[in-house]
Structure formats: structure tokens, C-alpha cells
Amino acid sequence: MPLAVIVALLAAAAPARAASPDATARAPITTTMPRAVPTQPAGAQQAAPAASASPTAPTPVAPSIDDQSAITTGAGRFTGRGTPDDRVRVADPSTPTASVCSTTVTGDGTWACTGPVRSGPRQVFTVLDTTHDDLAPDDAAPVDVLTPPVVTTTGPTTGGVTGTGYPGARVTVDAGSASRTATIASDGSWYVSWSAGPDALTTGTWTMTATQAADPALGFAATVRSTSSSPVAVSVDRTAPVAPVLTRPAVGTHVRAQPITVAGTGETGDTVTVYVDGNPVCQSAVTATRWSCTTAGSSIPDGTRSFAAGQRDAAGNLSPVSAGRAVVVGGALTDAPSGGPTSSGGDGGGTSGAAPSSPHATGRAEPGLPGGSVRGGPGSGASGSGTGGSGTGGGPGGATGDDASGTGGGGAGARPDDGWTAATAYDAHVPSIPASVSLRTLVLVLVGVAAFLVLVAVPLTLLARSTRGRFRWRLARLTGRNRPVAPTAEGAGALPTWAAVSVSAGVASLLTLFATGIAAEPRYARLAIAVVLGTAVLAVAVVVAARWSAGPSRDAVVVRVSPALVVAALVACLLTRSAHLAPAVLLGVLIVPSVGVGGRDPLPHRHVRLPRRVVALGTDGASVRSATVQTGALLALAAIGWLLCSVSAGAGFWHQFLSEFATTLCVGGLGSVVTTLLPVAGSAGAALWATSRARYAAVATVPVALAVAVYSGSTGTHLSLATVGVTMGGCAAVAVAVWTWTRVVEPALRD
Numbered sequence: 001m002p003l004a005v006i007v008a009l010l011a012a013a014a015p016a017r018a019a020s021p022d023a024t025a026r027a028p029i030t031t032t033m034p035r036a037v038p039t040q041p042a043g044a045q046q047a048a049p050a051a052s053a054s055p056t057a058p059t060p061v062a063p064s065i066d067d068q069s070a071i072t073t074g075a076g077r078f079t080g081r082g083t084p085d086d087r088v089r090v091a092d093p094s095t096p097t098a099s100v101c102s103t104t105v106t107g108d109g110t111w112a113c114t115g116p117v118r119s120g121p122r123q124v125f126t127v128l129d130t131t132h133d134d135l136a137p138d139d140a141a142p143v144d145v146l147t148p149p150v151v152t153t154t155g156p157t158t159g160g161v162t163g164t165g166y167p168g169a170r171v172t173v174d175a176g177s178a179s180r181t182a183t184i185a186s187d188g189s190w191y192v193s194w195s196a197g198p199d200a201l202t203t204g205t206w207t208m209t210a211t212q213a214a215d216p217a218l219g220f221a222a223t224v225r226s227t228s229s230s231p232v233a234v235s236v237d238r239t240a241p242v243a244p245v246l247t248r249p250a251v252g253t254h255v256r257a258q259p260i261t262v263a264g265t266g267e268t269g270d271t272v273t274v275y276v277d278g279n280p281v282c283q284s285a286v287t288a289t290r291w292s293c294t295t296a297g298s299s300i301p302d303g304t305r306s307f308a309a310g311q312r313d314a315a316g317n318l319s320p321v322s323a324g325r326a327v328v329v330g331g332a333l334t335d336a337p338s339g340g341p342t343s344s345g346g347d348g349g350g351t352s353g354a355a356p357s358s359p360h361a362t363g364r365a366e367p368g369l370p371g372g373s374v375r376g377g378p379g380s381g382a383s384g385s386g387t388g389g390s391g392t393g394g395g396p397g398g399a400t401g402d403d404a405s406g407t408g409g410g411g412a413g414a415r416p417d418d419g420w421t422a423a424t425a426y427d428a429h430v431p432s433i434p435a436s437v438s439l440r441t442l443v444l445v446l447v448g449v450a451a452f453l454v455l456v457a458v459p460l461t462l463l464a465r466s467t468r469g470r471f472r473w474r475l476a477r478l479t480g481r482n483r484p485v486a487p488t489a490e491g492a493g494a495l496p497t498w499a500a501v502s503v504s505a506g507v508a509s510l511l512t513l514f515a516t517g518i519a520a521e522p523r524y525a526r527l528a529i530a531v532v533l534g535t536a537v538l539a540v541a542v543v544v545a546a547r548w549s550a551g552p553s554r555d556a557v558v559v560r561v562s563p564a565l566v567v568a569a570l571v572a573c574l575l576t577r578s579a580h581l582a583p584a585v586l587l588g589v590l591i592v593p594s595v596g597v598g599g600r601d602p603l604p605h606r607h608v609r610l611p612r613r614v615v616a617l618g619t620d621g622a623s624v625r626s627a628t629v630q631t632g633a634l635l636a637l638a639a640i641g642w643l644l645c646s647v648s649a650g651a652g653f654w655h656q657f658l659s660e661f662a663t664t665l666c667v668g669g670l671g672s673v674v675t676t677l678l679p680v681a682g683s684a685g686a687a688l689w690a691t692s693r694a695r696y697a698a699v700a701t702v703p704v705a706l707a708v709a710v711y712s713g714s715t716g717t718h719l720s721l722a723t724v725g726v727t728m729g730g731c732a733a734v735a736v737a738v739w740t741w742t743r744v745v746e747p748a749l750r751d
Contacts, residue, residue, distance in 0.1 A: 060083040060086065060129070060132045061081075061082065061083050061135070062082075062135045062136045062138065063080060063082035063086070063105075063111075063129045063135065063137070063138055064081050064138045065079070065080040065125060065126070065127040065138050065139070066079045066080050067141040067143075068140070069143070070144040070145070070221075070222075070224045071117055071143060071145040072146055072225065072226045072227050073147065073148070073226075073227050074116060074117070074147045074148060075114050075116050075117065076100065076114065076116075076145070077113075078100070078101065078112065078113055078114070078125060078127070078140075079110070079112045080110070080111055080127055080138070081105075081109050081111070082105040082109065082110075082129060083105055083129065083131070083135075084105050084108070085104065085105060085107075085131075086105050086129050086130075086131035087102060087103070087104055087129070087130045087131050088102065088103060088104075088127055088128065088129050089101070089102035090102070090125055090126070090127055091125070091137075092118075093120075093123040093124055093126075094118065094120075096126070099115070100113075100115035100116070100125065101113035101114055101115030102130070117145050117147065118145065118147070119145050119146050119147045119165075119166040119169075119214075119226075120144075120145055120166075121144050121145075121214070121218060121221065122142035122143070122219065122221060123142065123143055123144070123145050124140065124141075124142050125139070125143070126138065126139050126140070127140075142221075144214075144221055144222070146166060146212065146214050146224045146225070146226045147166075147226055148210065148226045148227050148228060148229040148230075149163050149164060149166075149171050149190070149211070149212045149229055150163050150164045150210075150229060151163045151173070151209070151210050151232040152164060153232075153234055154232060154233065154234060154235065155205075155234050155235025155236060155237070156235045156236070156313075156314050156315035157234065157235070157236060157315050158195050158236070158237065158238055158315050158316045159193050159196075159200060159201050160192070160193045160194075160195060160316070161173055161180075161192050161194070161234060162189065162190065162191050163189070163210060164184075164188045164189055164190070165184040165188060165210075166184060166188070166212060166214060166218075167184055167185065167187070167188050168183070168184060168186075168214070168217075168218045169183075169212040169213060169214040169218065170182070170184070170212065170213050171183075171184055171190045171192075171210055171212045172211050172212070172213075173192050173208055173209075174208065174209050174210070175194065175206045175207070175234075176206065176207065178194060178199040178201070180194065194236070195238075200238075201236045201238075202236070202238060203236055203237055203238045203239055204235075205233050205234070205236070206233070206234050206236055207232070207233055207234075208232050208233075208234050209228040209230070209231050210228070210229045211225060211226050211227065211229070212225070212226050213226070235315075236315075237314075238315075238317070239317065240317040240318060240319055240320075241266070241267045241270055241311050241313050241317060241319040242267070242319055242320075243309070243310065243311070243319045243320045243321060243322040243323075244264050244265065244266035244267075244270075244272050244286075244291070244309045244310065244311045244319065244322055245264045245266070245322065246263075246307060246308070246309055246325055247264045247265065248261060248263040248264070248292075249262070249307065249325075249327050251325045251326060251327075252326060252327075253327050253328070254327075254328040254330065255327055255328065255329050256330055258295060258299070258300060258329070259294040259295045260294065260295045260300070260327075260329070261294050262274045262293055262294070262295070262307060262309070263291065263292040264290075264291060264292075264309060265286075265289050265290060265291070266286040266289065266309075266311045267311065268286050268287065268288060269285075269286060269313070269314055270285075270311040270312060270313045270314070270319075271283060271284070271312045272284050272285075272286055272291045272293075272310070272311045273311070273312070274293060274307065274308075274309045275307070275309065275310070276295070276298075276300055276306070277423065277424060278306075278424065279423060281295045281298045281300070282296075282298070286311065301329070301517070301519060302329055303329060303330070303517055303580065304327070304328050304329075305326070305328075306324035306325065306326060306327075306425055306429060306582065307325050307327050308321050308322050308323065308324040308325070309321070309322050310322065324429060326582065420522045420523060420525075420526055420653050421523075421652050421653045422656070423523070423656055424516075424523055424527050424656070425516070425517075425582065426516050426531075426584075426660055426663060427645065427656075427660050427662070429583050429713065430642070430645045430663050430666060430710060430713070431709075431710065432645065433643065434646065435713065436710075436713065440712075441708075441712060444708055444709075444712045445705045445708045445709055448704060448705070448707075448712075449704050449705050449708070451728055452700065452704045453697060453700070455728040455729060455731070456678070456728060456731070456732070457677075457678075457679055457685070457689070457696070457700065458732075459731060459732040459735030459736060460679050460680060460735060461679045461689060462738075462739040463734075463735040463738055463739065464680055464681055464686070466735075466738050466741075466742040467738065495559070495560065495561070497558075497559045500539075500559040500561055500591050501539045501540060501543065501559070502536075503561050504535065504561055504589060505532055505535040505536040505539055507561075507566060508535040508539075508569060508586070508588055508590055509528065509531045509532045511569050511570060511572075511587075512531050512535070512586050513528060513531060514577065515574075515576040515577050515584050515585075515586065516576070526653065526656065526660070527660050530657050530660035530661040530664060531661075531664050533661055533664075534588065534662075534663075534664025534665050534668060535589070535664060535668055537637065537665065538634065538637060538664075539589050541633045541634065541637055542589050542593065542633065543559055543591070544633070545626075545630045545632070546559075546593030546626060546629075546630055548629065549625050549626040549628075549630070550626065557593050558594055559592070559594075560591065560592055560594065561590055561591055561592075562591065562592045565587060565589070565590040565592070566590050569586070572586060572587055572671060573586075581719065582718075583666075583710065583711060583713075584667060585667070585671060585711075586664075586667050586671045587668065587671045587672050588665075588667075588669055588671060588672050589634070589668070592682075624687055624688060627685075627688050628699060630676070631677065631684055631699060634672050634676065634703075635669070635673050635702060635706070637665050637669045638665060638667075638668075638670045638703070638706065640662075641661075641662040641663065641665025641666030642662075642706070644658060644659070644661075644662030645662045645663055645666060670703065670706060670707045673703045674703055674704060677700045677703065677704075679696070685700070
């Protein structure tokens with residue numbers, strides 16, 4: 001120890017000696033002791049760490065969350081205060097265990113986070129400290145939340161746009177210069193359409209955004225409007241596809257076994273629906289321009305049936321229905337498979353094992369299949385559903401209107417819709433007026449009119465002159481052949497006018513329904529009503545025309561049911577049914593108005609009857625006027641019927657009823673007016689012919705031309721031109737032969 005002290009003193013004194021050699025001698029010890037004190041910094045340095053130790057941690061404080069106004073975006077931003085470095089989270093008001101967002105409190109005791117929110121009124125958001133879970137949470141004041149709606153449609157679409165939003169709110173969808181507004185449904189869906197209207201969208205890509213607004217009626221504290229949704233590019237396609245082509249079965253094919261395979265071509269990606277007599281029976285997706293489906297699950301009645309098809313593209317545009325082709329169905333049914341291939345709902349893809357329901361949508365909605373549903377928005381497809389039969393196969397889903405949803409589930413065994421709204425084949429083959437405007441039709445009309453005048457009118461006139469007075473048709477009398485007939489009052493024995501009209505309409509309707517074929521289904525009850533109404537209108541028109549043209553003698557006009565016309569109608573009925581003609585050849589009027597002369601009964605009636613003196617002389621002006629007016633009335637109704645057949649479109653009970661009524665006016669009126677113009681004794685044609693050949697030709701040309709145009713359409717089943725030509729030529733030859741015998745050969749033999 002002494003040695004150490006000495007060494008230390010020497011070391012401390014060494015600098016002093018270096019600075020001043022005399023210093024050691026003067027104060028060797030006392031001058032170095034003060035210097036020894038500064039050697040304690042080692043002790044001082046040991047005390048310094050104690051002075052810089054960590055301060056005491058602050059006491060944790062409960063977190064807080066700031067109040068805010070309405071949230072109108074898809075993500076809410078929340079702020080507040082809390083214990084620095086603690087983790088906090090904002091709880092979801094609807095699911096407290098879930099978090100809207102979470103974050104760490106900064107050093108200054110504040111926090112902020114952003115997270116997705118859901119629309120709803122007066123929501124309470126709560127902040128919780130997850131580091132110190134013993135701290136009390138804090139609730140913000142109730143706040144209204146309304147996020148932007150969502151546009152779900154991207155296309156292609158015909159103009160309909162769908163999306164989601166808050167139930168009950170009003171959504172406004174903007175497509176640039178045009179906007180649409182709708183109320184959001186209870187399931188959160190909404191639909192708007194630009195398919196119609198002055199600002200309808202054209203084909204192309206449109207950028208759309210949407211906002212929604214909610215008011216206190218929905219529980220919100222005030223009216224709240226969301227911000228705009230993200231822009232969505234929507235593809236609009238307004239171009240309808242062309243009609244598909246049927247390649248199987250061929251025209252005129254006689255199919256004895258069912259189910260029947262139907263095939264053809266179309267636009268790839270489209271959905272084809274096959275119709276038999278206007279009733280959809282199967283669907284198929286078009287793959288590489290080819291499609292095929294079978295009528296399995298549908299029982300097609302025997303007889304001549306019209307097969308046609310239409311297709312729907314991905315946007316929902318419907319093509320025209322293809323021209324129907326006549327196929328004769330007959331024979332026992334084969335066992336149909338229990339179900340068809342399953343296809344996805346909404347597009348009807350694949351071969352269908354079930355028959356679709358009838359297309360009833362007014363906004364161009366594709367037919368749904370049995371068990372499926374169709375839901376369209378305002379201005380789109382109408383609601384509808386089909387009921388599928390039992391079976392193991394799954395049918396395609398209900399197709400949509402403009403981007404509406406559809407679900408499937410029909411099975412085999414379903415039949416086409418045979419309810420009140422289903423179509424029949426009765427009106428399926430009357431061509432429209434635009435479809436008849438063609439060079440082919442013009443040529444047929446010219447040939448038909450010339451053939452009628454040369455091979456029908458002239459020979460019948462020769463035959464009538466040759467046989468006049470040679471045949472006396474008398475019915476045997478049970479009271480004796482030689483008993484004289486007592487004079488009777490004018491019109492005695494004639495039915496009342498209303499009764500004659502009723503009998504005419506009833507008999508003509510029965511023959512019409514028998515000719516075209518009916519079944520025990522509601523749609524045929526509707527058809528019967530339409531046919532009866534049409535024949536009644538035709539009969540009433542003849543009576544009104546006859547009485548109006550009679551002038552002062554209108555009270556003397558009586559109406560009788562003509563046996564000759566009944567026989568002619570029966571022949572037309574049998575011809576239509578046996579040859580499966582479509583459109584049908586019908587007579588809608590079986591009555592003959594006549595005027596008594598000199599207090600006697602009207603003459604025996606054959607066709608549309610004129611006054612007695614007309615038959616005898618054939619040059620009376622009143623008679624010609626009566627013939628012209630009655631012919632014009634029937635022709636006008638037939639033309640109106642054809643016009644209605646051409647312009648009527650759509651589906652449903654009233655559309656089908658109007659179409660069938662119009663068809664009755666058209667074909668029933670044409671059959672009656674052409675029959676009336678035959679120049680046989682007592683007919684309007686005979687009166688016109690006797691007065692002026694030119695007048696007769698002018699009056700007859702229009703109805704005959706109209707009849708040729710209607711009965712020569714591209715659809716349906718018609719008598720071949722060869723058959724018609726041979727028949728007319730044969731009748732003309734017989735008439736000329738009779739005339740030659742009576743006017744040339746017989747007089748020569750007598751001489």
C-alpha cells in the first residue's frame with residue numbers, strides 16, 4: 001500500500017516537473033494532493049448510469065373514438081386517442097367479433113384506420129384496446145352509412161343493366177348523357193333499361209356509374225346520398241340475330257316415331273328454341289354453327305305439324321322465327337328417355353330433355369324451361385314460370401330477359417304449354433303482307449287471276465248456259481207429287497235473320513274446327529270462340545251489305561241458309577283435312593240474302609242471292625249494286641283480317657285470340673267471296689257477268705289476287721301448282737265439252 005501511494009504521487013508530480021523543474025523542491029506533496037481528487041472520475045462515471053435509467057411507464061388509458069357525419073363511401077375512416085404503442089380495433093356494428101379496421105396508437109396518443117363498411121342507418125362503431133383488454137371500449141355517436149351501389153352487368157346486353165344496393169333506396173345509373181332511376185328491391189337487386197325510349201343506347205361499349213339515396217323513411221337520420229360507384233364498361237348489343245335454319249326433318253317428311261330429332265344451323269353461342277305449331281318443345285346451344293335437340297318429353301299430336309325455330313343471342317336479342325316447314329307426324333309413340341342432358345341455368349345450352357314453356361315475355365324474354373323462372377326488370381321480360389314434370393333428367397334453366405336471372409330444374413315428361421295462352425297451328429301459316437311482297441308472289445298472282453278468268457269463269461258461264469232448263473231439281477213430297485203448292489206470303493218459311501246468322505256461324509265454325517283439328521285443351525276453346533266470332537262477323541256483314549244496297553226494299557230482304565254453300569263448305573273442310581292444307585280452305589258465310597218479288601217467296605237459293613229479276617235479266621242496276629256491295633264487304637273484311645295477321649305480334653291470350661280471329665276473317669272471307677264470284681245461276685258473279693264482262697273481271701281480280709297471295713306463302717302446306725292446274729284444266733275441258741255437245745253436236749244430230 002505505501003508503495004502504491006508513492007507511485008501514484010510520482011506519476012502525478014511528473015507533469016509538474018516537466019513544466020517547472022523547481023516545483024518539486026518547493027512543494028512536492030501539498031501541490032499534488034488536490035490533483036489526486038480529480039482522479040476520482042472513475043467513481044463519478046459509475047454514478048452516471050444511475051442518473052440516466054428509464055423513466056416509469058405511463059398508466060394505460062381507455063381508448064376513444066371520434067364522432068363523424070354520414071359515411072357515403074365504401075370504406076370508412078375512423079380516428080381517436082389511446083395509450084401510445086397499444087393496438088386498437090374498430091368493431092363491426094353488425095358483428096362485434098369482427099373488425100372493420102385495426103392499428104397501433106402513435107407516440108402522441110392518436111390513432112386512425114380505414115376499413116370497409118356496410119350500408120345501414122344509425123350504426124354505432126366501437127373502439128377496443130387489444131393490448132390492454134381490461135380497458136373499457138368507447139362508442140361513437142350513431143352514424144348513417146350508405147355505400148355506393150354496385151353495377152354487376154358488363155354485357156353483352158340489349159340495354160338492361162342490373163346491380164345491387166341498399167333495399168328501398170333509389171338508385172340512379174348514369175351512362176353519360178342518359179340516366180335511369182329505379183327503387184332497389186327488397187333482396188338488394190335493381191334493374192334499369194335503356195332498351196327503349198328516345199335516349200335508348202345504341203350498340204357499343206358504355207361507361208356507367210351509379211349512386212343511391214336513402215331517406216328517413218328507411219330509418220336514416222336524414223336524406224343520405226352515396227358517392228358514385230366505380231365506372232363499369234357495359235357492352236350493349238342491339239343487333240338481332242337472323243333466323244336459324246332447320247335442316248332436319250325435311251319438308252314433307254312423314255315421321256311415325258317420337259321423340260323427333262330436330263337439327264339445323266345458327267350463330268355460334270346463341271340458344272335455339274324449336275317450336276311445333278307455335279309451341280316450344282326443346283332448346284339447344286349453337287356450337288360451331290350447329291345445333292340439335294329432341295322432342296323427348298313432349299307428345300306431338302298426329303297430323304301435319306309446322307316446325308320452326310328462333311334463336312336468342314347472349315345479349316338477349318331474339319331472331320325472327322324461321323319459316324315453318326310442314327312435317328306429317330303419325331304412328332305410335334316410342335318410349336321417351338327419362339331425362340335430357342343438364343345445362344346451365346339461364347343460357348339454355350345443350351340438348352333439352354324437357355319442353356320449354358311458351359314465350360310470354362313482353363320485353364323480348366327467351367322462353368324458360370319447365371321448373372325454371374324468368375325474372376326481368378321494368379321494361380324487360382315479364383315474370384313467368386313453368387311447371388316441369390317428374391323425372392330424373394334436369395332441364396335447362398329459365399332463360400332471362402335483359403340480364404335477369406334464371407334457374408332450372410325441369411324434368412322429363414313435361415308437355416308444351418297447352419293453357420289459354422298457348423298458340424295453335426290455325427294461324428301459323430298465313431303469310432304476312434311484307435313477306436308476300438316478292439317477284440314470286442307477283443308472278444303467281446298474275447297467273448292465278450288469268451287462270452281463274454280463263455279456266456274457271458268462262459267455262460262455268462258456258463256450262464251454265466248449256467244446262468239451263470235441262471235439269472229440274474225437285475224434292476219428293478210426302479204429301480204427293482201432283483198436289484199443287486199453295487201460295488205463301490213473301491219470305492214465308494225463312495228463319496229470322498238472327499237465327500240464320502247463328503246457324504251459318506255455327507255450321508261454318510264446326511266445319512272449320514274439324515278441318516284444322518282440335519284437342520281437349522284450353523287453347524282450342526279459345527280458338528273456337530275466335531272462329532265463331534269471326535264467322536258471325538262475316539255473316540252479319542253480308543246481311544248489312546244486302547239490306548243497305550236494297551235501298552227502299554231493305555225490309556223485303558230475307559236471309560236463308562244455303563244448302564249449296566253448306567255442301568261447298570263441307571267439301572272444302574274435307575279437302576283441307578285430307579290434304580293437311582295450311583292455311584285452311586274455308587267458307588265463312590253460308591247464308592244467302594234474297595228479295596221477294598210480287599208477293600211470292602224468294603227464288604230457290606244457291607249462293608249469295610239477288611232479286612228474282614236479276615236472275616232473269618241480269619242487267620238490273622240495283623242487282624249489280626247489291627252484288628258489288630256484298631262482294632266488297634267480304635273483301636274488305638278479308639283484307640282487314642290479313643292486315644291484323646301481319647301486324648299482330650307478341651304472346652299471351654289476347655294476342656293469340658286476335659290472331660285467330662283475324663285468320664278467320666282472312667281465310668273465311670276469301671273463301672266466301674271467291675265462291676260468290678263463281679258465275680253460276682243466282683250468284684253475284686252471274687249478275688256481274690251478265691251486266692259487263694269487263695266489270696266482272698275488274699271486280700273479280702282483286703279478291704282472286706288476294707287469295708293467291710295468301711295461299712301461296714312460303715310456309716304451310718299447299719296444293720301443288722300441277723294439281724291446281726290439272727284440276728282447273730279438267731273442269732274447263734268438261735265445261736267446253738258440254739257446251740259443244742249442247743250447242744253444236746246435239747243440234748246437228750237433230751237436223
